[in-house]
Amino acid sequence: xxxxxxxxxxxxxxxxxxxxxxxxxxxxxxxxxxxxxxxxxxxxxxxxxxxxxxxxxxxxxxxxxxxxxxxxxxxxxxxxxxxxxxxxxxxxxxxxxxxxxxxxxxxxxxxxxxxxxxxxxxxxxxxxxxxxxxxxxxxxxxxxxxxxxxxxxxxxxxxxxxxxxxxxxxxxxxxxxxxxxxxxxxxxxxxxxxxxxxxxxxxxxxxxxxxxxxxxxxxxxxxxxxxxxxxxxxxxxxxxxxxxxxxxxxxxxxxxxxxxxxxxxxxxxxxxxxxxxxxxxxxxxxxxxxxx
Amino acid sequence: xxxxxxxxxxxxxxxxxxxxxxxxxxxxxxxxxxxxxxxxxxxxxxxxxxxxxxxxxxxxxxxxxxxxxxxxxxxxxxxxxxxxxxxxxxxxxxxxxxxxxxxxxxxxxxxxxxxxxxxxxxxxxxxxxxxxxxxxxxxxxxxxxxxxxxxxxxxxxxxxxxxxxxxxxxxxxxxxxxxxxxxxxxxxxxxxxxxxxxxxxxxxxxxxxxxxxxxxxxxxxxxxxxxxxxxxxxxxxxxxxxxxxxxxxxxxx
Amino acid sequence: xxxxxxxxxxxxxxxxxxxxxxxxxxxxxxxxxxxxxxxxxxxxxxxxxxxxxxxxxxxxxxxxxxxxxxxxxxxxxxxxxxxxxxxxxxxxxxxxxxxxxxxxxxxxxxxxxxxxxxxxxxxxxxxxxxxxxxxxxxxxxxxxxxxxxxxxxxxxxxxxxxxxxxxxxxxxxxxxxxxxxxxxxxxxxxxxxxxxxxxxxxxxxxxxxxxxxxxxxxxxxxxxxxxxxxxxxxxxxxxxxxxxxxxxxxxxxxxxxxxxxxxxxxxxxxxxxxxxxxxxxxxxxxxxxxxxxxxxxxxxxxxxxxxxxxxxxxxxxxxxxxxxxxxxxxxxxxxxxxxxxxxxxxxxxxxxxxxxxxx
Numbered sequence: 009x010x011x012x013x014x015x016x017x018x019x020x021x022x023x024x025x026x027x028x029x030x031x032x033x034x035x036x037x038x039x040x041x042x043x044x045x046x047x048x049x050x051x052x053x054x055x056x057x058x059x060x061x062x063x064x065x066x067x068x069x070x071x072x073x074x075x076x077x078x079x080x081x082x083x084x085x086x087x088x089x090x091x092x093x094x095x096x097x098x099x100x101x102x103x104x105x106x107x108x109x110x111x112x113x114x115x116x117x118x119x120x121x122x123x124x125x126x127x128x129x130x131x132x133x134x135x136x137x138x139x140x141x142x143x144x145x146x147x148x149x150x151x152x153x154x155x156x157x158x159x160x161x162x163x164x165x166x167x168x169x170x171x172x173x174x175x176x177x178x179x180x181x182x183x184x185x186x187x188x189x190x191x192x193x194x195x196x197x198x199x200x201x202x203x204x205x206x207x208x209x210x211x212x213x214x215x216x217x218x219x220x221x222x223x224x225x226x227x228x229x230x231x232x233x234x235x236x237x238x239x240x241x242x243x244x245x246x247x248x249x250x251x252x253x254x255x256x257x258x259x260x261x262x263x264x265x266x267x268x269x270x271x272x273x274x275x276x277x278x279x280x281x282x283x284x285x286x287x288x289x290x291x292x293x294x295x296x297x298x299x300x
Numbered sequence: 301x302x303x304x305x306x307x308x309x310x311x312x313x314x315x316x317x318x319x320x321x322x323x324x325x326x327x328x329x330x331x332x333x334x335x336x337x338x339x340x341x342x343x344x345x346x347x348x349x350x351x352x353x354x355x356x357x358x359x360x361x362x363x364x365x366x367x368x369x370x371x372x373x374x375x376x377x378x379x380x381x382x383x384x385x386x387x388x389x390x391x392x393x394x395x396x397x398x399x400x401x402x403x404x405x406x407x408x409x410x411x412x413x414x415x416x417x418x419x420x421x422x423x424x425x426x427x428x429x430x431x432x433x434x435x436x437x438x439x440x441x442x443x444x445x446x447x448x449x450x451x452x453x454x455x456x457x458x459x460x461x462x463x464x465x466x467x468x469x470x471x472x473x474x475x476x477x478x479x480x481x482x483x484x485x486x487x488x489x490x491x492x493x494x495x496x497x498x499x500x501x502x503x504x505x506x507x508x509x510x511x512x513x514x515x516x517x518x519x520x521x522x523x524x525x526x527x528x529x530x531x532x533x534x535x536x537x538x539x540x541x542x543x544x545x546x547x548x549x550x551x552x553x
Numbered sequence: 554x555x556x557x558x559x560x561x562x563x564x565x566x567x568x569x570x571x572x573x574x575x576x577x578x579x580x581x582x583x584x585x586x587x588x589x590x591x592x593x594x595x596x597x598x599x600x601x602x603x604x605x606x607x608x609x610x611x612x613x614x615x616x617x618x619x620x621x622x623x624x625x626x627x628x629x630x631x632x633x634x635x636x637x638x639x640x641x642x643x644x645x646x647x648x649x650x651x652x653x654x655x656x657x658x659x660x661x662x663x664x665x666x667x668x669x670x671x672x673x674x675x676x677x678x679x680x681x682x683x684x685x686x687x688x689x690x691x692x693x694x695x696x697x698x699x700x701x702x703x704x705x706x707x708x709x710x711x712x713x714x715x716x717x718x719x720x721x722x723x724x725x726x727x728x729x730x731x732x733x734x735x736x737x738x739x740x741x742x743x744x745x746x747x748x749x750x751x752x753x754x755x756x757x758x759x760x761x762x763x764x765x766x767x768x769x770x771x772x773x774x775x776x777x778x779x780x781x782x783x784x785x786x787x788x789x790x791x792x793x794x795x796x797x798x799x800x801x802x803x804x805x806x807x808x809x810x811x812x813x814x815x816x817x818x819x820x821x822x823x824x825x826x827x828x829x830x831x832x833x834x835x836x837x838x839x840x841x842x843x844x845x846x847x848x849x850x851x852x853x854x855x856x857x858x859x860x861x862x863x864x865x866x867x868x869x870x871x872x873x874x875x876x877x878x879x880x881x882x883x884x885x886x887x888x889x890x891x892x893x894x895x896x897x898x899x900x901x902x903x904x905x906x907x908x909x910x911x912x
Contacts, residue, residue, distance in 0.1 A: 104393070104398075106402060109395050109398045109399060109402070110399065110402065112395060113395055113396070113399045116395075117510050121510060121511070121512075122511075122512045123512070227410075228410075230507070234515065238514065238515045238516070239512055239513065239514055239515065240509065240512070240513055240514075240515050240518060241512050242509060242510055243493065243507055243508065243509040244403075244507075244508050244509075245504065245505075245506055245507040245508065246399075246402055246403040246406050246407070246506065246508070247403060247404075247405070247406030247407030247408070247409065247410055247505060247506055248406055248407075248410060248505070249410060249505075250410070250497070250498055250499045250503035250504060250505040251503070251504050251505075252502055252503065252504070253502045253503075253504050253522050253523070253526050254502070256504060256507060256522065257518060257519055257522065260515050260518060261515075264515065332614075333608065333612055333614045333720060333721055334608075334611075334612030335611065335612025335613055335614070335721040335722065336612070336721060336722075346599060346600070348598070350616070350720055352673075352720060352721065354722065376673065376674075378671055378673070378718065380616075380618055380671075380716055380718055381618070381620070381669060381714060381716040382598065382600065382601040382604070382618030382619070382620045382714070382716050383600065383618075384600065385600065386622070387620040387622055387714045387716075389669065425673050425720075427616070427718055427720055429597075429598055429616060429618070429718075430598050430599065430600050
């Protein structure tokens with residue numbers, strides 16, 4: 009069973025004593041993120057997020073299925089995560105790793121349980137046909153802060169994705185291909201983002217966006233998901249060093265600031281991408297007119 | 301089945317007749333099973349848990365023992381098929397259960413003096429016999445009692461409880477009251493969180509919330525939760541002391 | 554059980570000798586048919602139809618929960634026309650209770666009963682839980698009365714889920730513990746009283762007080778049908794011992810699990826019997842004096858391996874411990890069966906004892 013090598017005692021001591029003087033090894037402020045890059049693929053629904061060396065790619069796909077018997081008016085939305093050996097030698101194909109379980113649970117709670125995607129809008133014919141939206145999260149490189157990066161990629165991809173348009177005439181359902189009719193955006197109700205806060209020195213030093221080394225040395229972490237309206241979608245503090253109740257509350261304030269930055273970032277990038285794609289719709293594309 | 305929360309504002313009584321800051325009946329027993337190294341039985345209302353401890357014992361899998369100088373805490377949760385209203389079997393690979401196992405294991409790794417037992421494993425087996433809300437909280441309390449019975453040194457009790465808020469997202473946000481110790485009907489309807497404390501007042505060692513809520517509600521929920529954990533802690537302390545007294549009396553006679 | 558037996562050949566030999574005396578001398582001073590004390594309680598879970606918990610003296614503990622759910626019967630191939638005919642006849646006239654009872658006969662199906670066993674540290678598809686649940690299912694179904702009682706009408710039936718939890722590590726062979734707990738849970742199982750008639754969608758009385766026991770409690774003790782119990786019996790020489798402890802299992806010649814059930818109107822009958830590979834086979838044999846190389850170096854040095862084997866065989870476990878070989882004589886099996894099923898025998902004693910357990 010491959011396993012991430014623990015950092016050496018010297019490395020740990022160096023990192024911690026630097027932190028005690030409010031210095032991070034890469035020179036960032038405690039609550040600063042590494043440079044974030046967000047780009048979209050050629051197809052609708054692929055987003056590629058890089059936070060420093062960490063890189064995550066989210067792909068959305070849609071197909072038509074029968075809805076679950078107990079949820080006749082809802083579409084299906086699944087999130088699947090995969091940590092391949094490409095990201096880190098500690099990951100193995102097929103084996104469920106603790107990191108993977110936690111990652112998929114946090115995404116599930118942040119995006120699915122909080123109702124970010126309006127699943128009712130995915131229903132085509134109640135009880136018979138609905139869309140199945142499937143999100144695949146691929147971690148390409150792991151240098152800490154997987155959860156924040158995956159969540160950002162997932163939300164960006166969902167906002168970017170367009171599903172095929174449908175038309176219902178009585179009993180008959182027509183699903184139009186991308187060339188036949190302009191595909192439609194997904195109905196998003198809100199955009200939650202997850203921010204991980206790592207704590208050191210019995211919860212007195214808190215920092216955002218920990219690198220892999222910083223993650224290995226931390227005493228505990230708090231994962232908080234919020235949207236820009238100040239709603240908390242999920243909090244997970246799994247054990248670790250105890251923290252003061254009050255400092256968790258102040259945590260939510262800094263998280264909210266960060267979430268607003270994320271929200272703006274995604275919005276800007278989506279707008280840029282739309283501008284790039286907008287050549288005047290199908291009409292312009294199909295126009296027979298040529299420049300002479 | 302939507303819970304009728306509208307009546308709450310009239311009499312300030314919940315569906316089971318409790319007030320907002322009341323816990324359900326808490327009952328615990330220590331040393332329920334002779335064969336285990338430590339065992340306990342814990343009830344919070346209708347949620348019933350049996351916990352047994354195996355260890356500290358030699359690590360089962362030799363694989364990664366080379367790097368650890370501390371005991372490893374492992375948790376296994378078995379949810380009985382008959383524990384809910386409908387009979388349902390949960391596979392052991394259910395991610396929700398694995399997440400709970402991870403949460404409990406890492407909460408106790410920090411309070412137990414694991415450095416006293418290098419290269420060994422402490423396994424916490426939790427059997428859920430009946431569930432009616434506050435599942436994770438009851439598991440943590442049961443494990444605390446069983447670990448004390450097993451005689452594994454720890455820095456403090458880990459006590460946990462759940463708190464909710466009567467604010468469903470859109471409606472009566474300002475008038476919302478925090479609620480202590482939700483049952484399963486309330487858990488289905490209202491936002492709630494599980495809070496675990498250890499090591500002195502207001503030291504939160506575990507906090508898990510899975511439902512959407514306004515950030516402004518969180519403060520009230522956490523402070524009620526901290527108060528609930530204080531109550532649970534003193535109840536756990538009472539159970540341990542009563543058991544200790546009984547053991548001593550049995551020695552004397 | 555994979556866990557090794559922490560006894561030396563000398564200790565094994567001592568145990569074996571004292572247990573093969575007539576009467577056998579058991580380490581804890583019990584008589585051959587005496588059981589160790591156990592702690593039992595029933596109706597411990599409010600959310601289950603029936604439940605029980607048993608704690609054995611060696612610390613092993615099990616909990617059983619029985620849950621019944623109404624399920625739509627799938628049409629039985631071939632039998633449908635017959636069923637419809639019967640039902641139309643039912644609707645014509647009044648049906649008295651006796652008729653209805655007899656109508657249920659032979660209508661139960663094996664798949665309406667589901668047993669799941671959870672043993673800590675084992676996967677659900679490991680051989681031990683699979684084998685144990687097969688054995689318990691077999692014993693429960695062999696008495697047709699149970700599955701017939703699950704029949705509601707031609708369209709609906711009860712589905713009975715029996716979830717068995719072993720709470721402790723399996724120290725000794727867990728079958729008797731699980732079987733006794735299941736028995737106790739089943740006799741405390743109640744199902745809601747039916748208030749709808751014939752083939753209507755079933756409707757039940759909300760009043761739990763009005764519910765009926767799955768195994769009826771009225772009538773003479775002898776006349777009632779009872780779920781089976783499985784007992785573990787070992788033989789050592791001529792001796793037959795019930796409820797063997799771990800040490801006794803370690804030296805037994807043979808071990809068997811015998812299931813007995815009480816059907817209505819008749820006495821006890823054996824519904825299943827299985828030989829169990831005794832753990833004593835895994836023990837290491839002792840070295841006879843003639844082969845002892847420390848006390849007798851000169852003699853042993855000259856022996857070839859073949860000669861040593863002959864000498865070892867000649868000893869036949871007379872002077873030192875030798876793991877048991879071969880099977881068990883028929884006379885002993887018949888004696889065991891007789892001891893279990895006879896009037897006022899061990900089986901009746903166990904069933905009566907469990908019937909006395911209060912909630």
